[in-house]
Amino acid sequence: MQIATALPGRKRQLTKVFKALSDGTRQEILRLLEGSQRTVGEIVGNFSLSQPTISRHLAVLKEADLVVDQRQGQNVIYRLNDETLSASMRGFFGQFRSCQHSLR
Amino acid sequence: MQIATALPGRKRQLTKVFKALSDGTRQEILRLLEGSQRTVGEIVGNFSLSQPTISRHLAVLKEADLVVDQRQGQNVIYRLNDETLSASMRGFFGQFRSCQHSLR
DNA sequence: GCGACTCATAATCGCTAGGTCATGGGTTCA
DNA sequence: TGAACCCATGACCTAGCGATTATGAGTCGC
Numbered sequence: 001m002q003i004a005t006a007l008p009g010r011k012r013q014l015t016k017v018f019k020a021l022s023d024g025t026r027q028e029i030l031r032l033l034e035g036s037q038r039t040v041g042e043i044v045g046n047f048s049l050s051q052p053t054i055s056r057h058l059a060v061l062k063e064a065d066l067v068v069d070q071r072q073g074q075n076v077i078y079r080l081n082d083e084t085l086s087a088s089m090r091g092f093f094g095q096f097r098s099c100q101h102s103l104r
Numbered sequence: 105m106q107i108a109t110a111l112p113g114r115k116r117q118l119t120k121v122f123k124a125l126s127d128g129t130r131q132e133i134l135r136l137l138e139g140s141q142r143t144v145g146e147i148v149g150n151f152s153l154s155q156p157t158i159s160r161h162l163a164v165l166k167e168a169d170l171v172v173d174q175r176q177g178q179n180v181i182y183r184l185n186d187e188t189l190s191a192s193m194r195g196f197f198g199q200f201r202s203c204q205h206s207l208r
Numbered sequence: 209g210c211g212a213c214t215c216a217t218a219a220t221c222g223c224t225a226g227g228t229c230a231t232g233g234g235t236t237c238a
Numbered sequence: 239t240g241a242a243c244c245c246a247t248g249a250c251c252t253a254g255c256g257a258t259t260a261t262g263a264g265t266c267g268c
Contacts, residue, residue, distance in 0.1 A: 039214085
């Protein structure tokens with residue numbers, strides 16, 4: 001049932017999310033995906049970074065559960081995981097009174 | 105007045121905030137300070153880390169403008185900077201439709 | 209099956225981050 | 239003034255991060 005590790009697990013997940021968000025390139029990728037889902041190639045085209053570098057960044061975002069990937073033929077399509085985004089926001093910032101005012 | 109660098113500055117500031125939040129110890133420190141302001145010594149007492157290490161973490165949080173310090177006699181008191189916390193939350197997560205529902 | 213295309217992974221490198229101990233600077237009090 | 243206290247900073251070490259090039263693994267069309 002995973003009760004004992006439930007809370008620490010939540011914390012670790014939050015830390016993973018913030019680590020993922022702590023890089024400017026990954027923030028940009030999320031913004032890009034907010035527009036619409038995109039293939040890896042399309043994402044690479046928006047940066048002056050190599051394809052493997054972007055691939056690593058995508059792996060970090062995926063590990064944090066911030067994005068979801070889906071193979072479609074030759075391509076791999078990435079899209080936002082809306083659930084994790086809003087859950088992380090509420091989960092962390094909801095702990096602070098000053099933020100609760102801005103949350104519903 | 106810092107207008108020209110306002111937007112890139114905002115992004116850099118957000119990245120600094122998330123870098124600060126990407127460490128479990130610093131997250132804990134913020135939670136502690138949400139309870140109430142505390143001296144460095146009191147904060148150190150809540151962790152099994154050396155005083156210099158905590159001092160460094162506090163410096164990172166201060167550099168991100170997430171906390172404010174104030175000398176009081178021998179002690180230095182740290183407290184949350186509520187403004188930065190909520191502004192960062194709104195500034196970043198407000199970019200995503202899935203989060204706008206949770207924001208007011 | 210073979211080449212071409214798309215993406216992920218391995219190996220490597222330089223830099224940053226987080227930890228330590230030792231020390232310095234500011235403040236209080238006798 | 240000087241001892242004691244509180245905190246920050248310097249010097250150092252190790253581990254992890256972000257970047258690269260080179261290569262491997264799926265998938266499609268011929």
